[in-house]
Amino acid sequence: MGNEVRTMADIARLAGVSVSTVSRALNDSPLIPEETKERIRRIAHTYNYELHVGARNLRLQRTQTIAAVIPFGETSDRQVSDPFYLEIIGAIANKLAEYDYDLLISRAHAADEGWYQRYVLGKRVDGLIIIGRKLNDRGIAKLVELGANFVVWGPPLPGQRYVSVGSDGVSGAAQAVRHLIQLGRRRIAFIGGDEDETETWLRRRGYEQELQRAGLPLDANLIAYAHFTSESGYFAMRQLLARAPDIDGVFVCSDLMAVAAMEALRQEGRDVPNDVSIVGYDDIPLAAHCSPPLTTVRQQIRRGGMLLASKLIDLIEGRQVESVTLPVELIIRESCGAKVRSARGC
Amino acid sequence: MGNEVRTMADIARLAGVSVSTVSRALNDSPLIPEETKERIRRIAHTYNYELHVGARNLRLQRTQTIAAVIPFGETSDRQVSDPFYLEIIGAIANKLAEYDYDLLISRAHAADEGWYQRYVLGKRVDGLIIIGRKLNDRGIAKLVELGANFVVWGPPLPGQRYVSVGSDGVSGAAQAVRHLIQLGRRRIAFIGGDEDETETWLRRRGYEQELQRAGLPLDANLIAYAHFTSESGYFAMRQLLARAPDIDGVFVCSDLMAVAAMEALRQEGRDVPNDVSIVGYDDIPLAAHCSPPLTTVRQQIRRGGMLLASKLIDLIEGRQVESVTLPVELIIRESCGAKVRSARGC
DNA sequence: AATGTATATGCAATCGATTGCACAAGGAAA
DNA sequence: TTTCCTTGTGCAATCGATTGCATATACATT
Numbered sequence: 001m002g003n004e005v006r007t008m009a010d011i012a013r014l015a016g017v018s019v020s021t022v023s024r025a026l027n028d029s030p031l032i033p034e035e036t037k038e039r040i041r042r043i044a045h046t047y048n049y050e051l052h053v054g055a056r057n058l059r060l061q062r063t064q065t066i067a068a069v070i071p072f073g074e075t076s077d078r079q080v081s082d083p084f085y086l087e088i089i090g091a092i093a094n095k096l097a098e099y100d101y102d103l104l105i106s107r108a109h110a111a112d113e114g115w116y117q118r119y120v121l122g123k124r125v126d127g128l129i130i131i132g133r134k135l136n137d138r139g140i141a142k143l144v145e146l147g148a149n150f151v152v153w154g155p156p157l158p159g160q161r162y163v164s165v166g167s168d169g170v171s172g173a174a175q176a177v178r179h180l181i182q183l184g185r186r187r188i189a190f191i192g193g194d195e196d197e198t199e200t201w202l203r204r205r206g207y208e209q210e211l212q213r214a215g216l217p218l219d220a221n222l223i224a225y226a227h228f229t230s231e232s233g234y235f236a237m238r239q240l241l242a243r244a245p246d247i248d249g250v251f252v253c254s255d256l257m258a259v260a261a262m263e264a265l266r267q268e269g270r271d272v273p274n275d276v277s278i279v280g281y282d283d284i285p286l287a288a289h290c291s292p293p294l295t296t297v298r299q300q301i302r303r304g305g306m307l308l309a310s311k312l313i314d315l316i317e318g319r320q321v322e323s324v325t326l327p328v329e330l331i332i333r334e335s336c337g338a339k340v341r342s343a344r345g346c
Numbered sequence: 347m348g349n350e351v352r353t354m355a356d357i358a359r360l361a362g363v364s365v366s367t368v369s370r371a372l373n374d375s376p377l378i379p380e381e382t383k384e385r386i387r388r389i390a391h392t393y394n395y396e397l398h399v400g401a402r403n404l405r406l407q408r409t410q411t412i413a414a415v416i417p418f419g420e421t422s423d424r425q426v427s428d429p430f431y432l433e434i435i436g437a438i439a440n441k442l443a444e445y446d447y448d449l450l451i452s453r454a455h456a457a458d459e460g461w462y463q464r465y466v467l468g469k470r471v472d473g474l475i476i477i478g479r480k481l482n483d484r485g486i487a488k489l490v491e492l493g494a495n496f497v498v499w500g501p502p503l504p505g506q507r508y509v510s511v512g513s514d515g516v517s518g519a520a521q522a523v524r525h526l527i528q529l530g531r532r533r534i535a536f537i538g539g540d541e542d543e544t545e546t547w548l549r550r551r552g553y554e555q556e557l558q559r560a561g562l563p564l565d566a567n568l569i570a571y572a573h574f575t576s577e578s579g580y581f582a583m584r585q586l587l588a589r590a591p592d593i594d595g596v597f598v599c600s601d602l603m604a605v606a607a608m609e610a611l612r613q614e615g616r617d618v619p620n621d622v623s624i625v626g627y628d629d630i631p632l633a634a635h636c637s638p639p640l641t642t643v644r645q646q647i648r649r650g651g652m653l654l655a656s657k658l659i660d661l662i663e664g665r666q667v668e669s670v671t672l673p674v675e676l677i678i679r680e681s682c683g684a685k686v687r688s689a690r691g692c
Numbered sequence: 693a694a695t696g697t698a699t700a701t702g703c704a705a706t707c708g709a710t711t712g713c714a715c716a717a718g719g720a721a722a
Numbered sequence: 723t724t725t726c727c728t729t730g731t732g733c734a735a736t737c738g739a740t741t742g743c744a745t746a747t748a749c750a751t752t
Contacts, residue, residue, distance in 0.1 A: 233635070366701070
């Protein structure tokens with residue numbers, strides 16, 4: 001009802017000028033004298049005029065929107081609700097807002113092969129940020145082929161033909177495992193995310209490298225995969241305990257799963273950290289305030305999100321962009337104790 | 347490089363027909379004979395044609411996009427990373443995808459008054475989903491005034507002039523507190539989210555109602571507010587313990603904060619559940635797998651998200667829509683024990 | 693053969709902005 | 723007074739799709 005001023009044409013009528021002049025005035029063009037600009041601006045403001053972004057974007061052949069492709073939705077049966085995703089989304093959104101870009105969220109749908117194409121070819125977005133990188137990701141290959149603007153969360157891999165930002169999972173896992181070994185742990189288990197996920201694969205390499213360096217044997221019974229959910233972390237831990245009851249250390253690929261794993265250990269009568277030491281990954285805020293506080297590999301999640309956003313914009317605007325590996329840091333808390341002669345009971 | 351077929355005009359040229367025919371064919375109009383449709387579809391497919399959604403939306407005066415306004419970003423200093431948000435976003439995104447709507451994410455920026463206007467008046471989105479409702483929310487009032495399409499997360503309040511979907515926080519809190527009372531707890535604390543947030547306010551009412559019903563005194567020392575972050579939950583608990591060391595029960599407005607509060611209790615030498623019983627809110631997956639597993643008030647988060655999405659679309663498409671109150675359910679786990687004569691130590 | 697009807701297709705306007713080019717008015721220089 | 727330049731403004735095309743209306747062809751009806 002109230003407002004009949006929706007387009008530049010409306011303003012032009014009110015101001016007694018043409019649409020071109022309104023457009024130039026509102027875009028602060030030097031062609032228009034300050035006096036006229038001011039008059040037009042005032043009218044626009046008075047009538048609560050807002051630019052129709054879609055129309056401008058069509059004309060300018062851009063969308064000023066980027067899509068974050070994140071596997072958090074209920075893919076088939078499982079639903080991921082890891083704070084990690086929210087943190088990185090928040091950081092991305094903040095950075096994009098600085099550049100006046102909007103953020104579109106999409107759960108990646110592995111089943112739907114054409115997904116990327118629709119967004120890229122359909123000019124729905126100017127670029128994409130991919131969060132869950134698979135090993136030999138076909139979607140990413142497709143994006144390279146299409147020449148799309150996109151960046152990926154994860155450390156750069158040898159020979160990769162796209163830009164990525166992430167922390168060094170191999171090193172992160174290695175630091176965690178080294179710490180466990182130094183505490184005297186010898187039967188160290190590994191709980192990954194999905195087996196086909198690159199991050200998990202890298203961390204497993206770090207885990208294995210470090211065991212080998214210490215001369216410890218690799219044991220397939222000490223490896224389990226989960227899906228970055230609390231529940232899957234819990235069951236992975238139970239499974240490991242069933243297969244290898246002598247586990248005395250665990251490296252888990254996310255803090256959320258680590259918390260659940262600690263509870264599984266407790267339920268099986270193991271004390272953390274006295275019987276089993278455990279190290280998580282991410283250092284989400286929860287890690288500092290769970291019971292016991294979790295030793296974990298800190299990723300620079302917010303910095304990563306901001307870099308993803310700014311590098312994508314650099315790409316879109318045609319600048320040269322390099323991949324980045326962010327450092328990780330082992331944060332030591334109470335969930336890791338030194339091996340002691342089993343002294344449970346009162 | 348590769349692909350020179352970007353618009354319907356390109357396809358029209360290849361097919362030797364007009365753009366109108368291409369448009370009708372691809373939209374499966376009955377005006378076009380099946381044979382022609384098939385030919386055009388084949389060409390479109392061969393050349394990887396994708397519709398330019400922005401152009402269509404401009405013509406059709408819609409955006410096929412909705413915005414979720416969520417206070418998770420780093421508003422000033424704090425950053426919220428509660429799995430609750432991710433779950434509800436996931437559910438919303440899934441439902442919207444069914445209707446071919448895209449989901450735009452925006453951190454609400456309390457400082458920026460004109461935010462809503464830009465999205466609504468600027469025709470950036472067809473509708474909004476508001477997650478963190480404030481008491482006397484000025485932004486929401488503005489949306490009502492503008493006649494925007496939007497829905498709000500939270501139970502309907504008396505006299506409210508918009509549609510909302512949410513669970514009954516008064517009842518949820520009351521159930522939690524009643525349970526604590528039944529277990530023999532008498533000094534029951536309350537940890538809220540932000541004080542100006544409607545959900546927190548409702549739950550506090552439920553808390554107070556239930557205490558009064560049981561004839562227990564209200565004590566301001568037993569009330570603390572936090573910000574839905576782990577850290578703030580932790581400090582709220584410490585603060586409460588400093589003010590009222592005899593606390594024997596706590597009702598916390600989110601599971602994430604409850605986990606942190608349990609750790610604070612543990613650090614202060616209180617055993618959960620023997621010394622202090624604690625009840626959370628939400629029933630995120632973590633709640634079942636933390637230590638100890640958390641008694642909590644289950645909200646139907648996913649169902650809520652789906653309802654928000656479908657009701658918003660109903661609104662956009664002009665259908666009559668009613669607010670909904672979802673039931674809550676107390677999920678009893680180990681974090682609540684009956685009051686026992688203090689029997690700590692070996 | 694003339695008229696009517698159904699079917700297939702195209703023209704051109706439209707959505708709301710941006711911008712190259714043309715043009716008009718005013719002042720300065722010759 | 724004429725010419726030239728500067729400054730301010732508008733016309734019209736454009737971005738890529740949709741769709742009402744007009745038209746063209748084929749076929750059926752009388």
